[in-house]
Amino acid sequence: MNHQQEEQHNLLLQIDNLKKIFNTMPYFAAILDSERKIVLANDVYLSKFGIESLDSVIGNKPGDVFNCINTIGKPNSCGLTENCQKCYIALTINKSQQSKSSEISECQLNTLKEDQLLSFDLEVIASPVDINDTNYTLLTLKEISTEKNRKDLEAVFYHDVINKVNNLNAVLFMIKDMKETTISGKLLDLAGRVCRELTDEILFQKELSQAENNTLQIRTDQLSANSLIQSIAEQFNQHDAARNMKITVSIFNEDISFISDKILLERVLSNMLKNALEGSSEHSEIFFGCESGNEIIIFKITNPSVIHSKDKDKIFRKYYSTKGVGRGLGTYSMKLLTEKYLKGKIYFESEINKGTTFFVELKKSGI
8 A cells, every 4th residue: 555545545534434334335345546446445255355454455456455366476467467358347447437427247256265266256336436526436346146156057057957858858759659669779778878967967066056055075985097087988988979089098007096086086077078078079089098196196188179378267267168158167167176175186288289188186195
């Protein structure tokens, strides 16, 4: 906080009941100067972002205060990075300052707290205020994550489940039109597979909801790296996404044992493999393998496609997808389950002529 901001802060504190009014608001409220720096604020939401004192808030911009992922390693860079040009907090403030009217929008703020990626859906309101003949902006941030999550989750859930139900109905109609003596075993197998995929989709949504609500239970077991890779690859050889594709697995000559939660790890690796298949052109080859160190084991899946540079920093964001509306939970859930529950790391490399490889790194000793 510089001398001018300190003077503004002290002057605002002298206004009768202003601080008291701020502290009664059920959402974050701040008064910003013409440079979008905070000169007065309340302490609502601060604990969610790991902020212990209001002293560290005054004189900073919102993105720097809330540890926005676009400002990590770039002090005082809120509003200056390439991604800031699309940030609705900055855009709403700027629009209000230019139009001298109240502006409202919605924004997803992605932040790091204790190395954990957190996403918050916010309603952003910026309004001009004149105090002691000085122009300020009143900024309020209201968390709407619960309501928005419910709507978005329903959209994704309905999209995926309806597709599976339609596939099942198609198979059942085909069986219905056939004579009882000629019903194909392949059709019955297909119906069973679609039912399993439908059940899996419902369980995935349940697990994701529990993971976000901190109620997901961990159950660790001694696992075989080779068995895990082969089992997942075999499941996907029959998957729609693998049609006209080749999945090549690489396993250890001497199997590696490690401790982890089998169900959650299968979920992560299955989503990785599904994304690799869906992101590849027809007749592509997908490589699924593993590496082992003294204390760690690293699963990796490679496809020939390349992630565009503009998408790389958004890959793990909730509901962000290059595949259209109603998608974007796969990579988000992979990061959430791997880093929060399996206590591992997930990352990727993507280069022209090399393709894209996703890695899941875990401790052999377990969670």
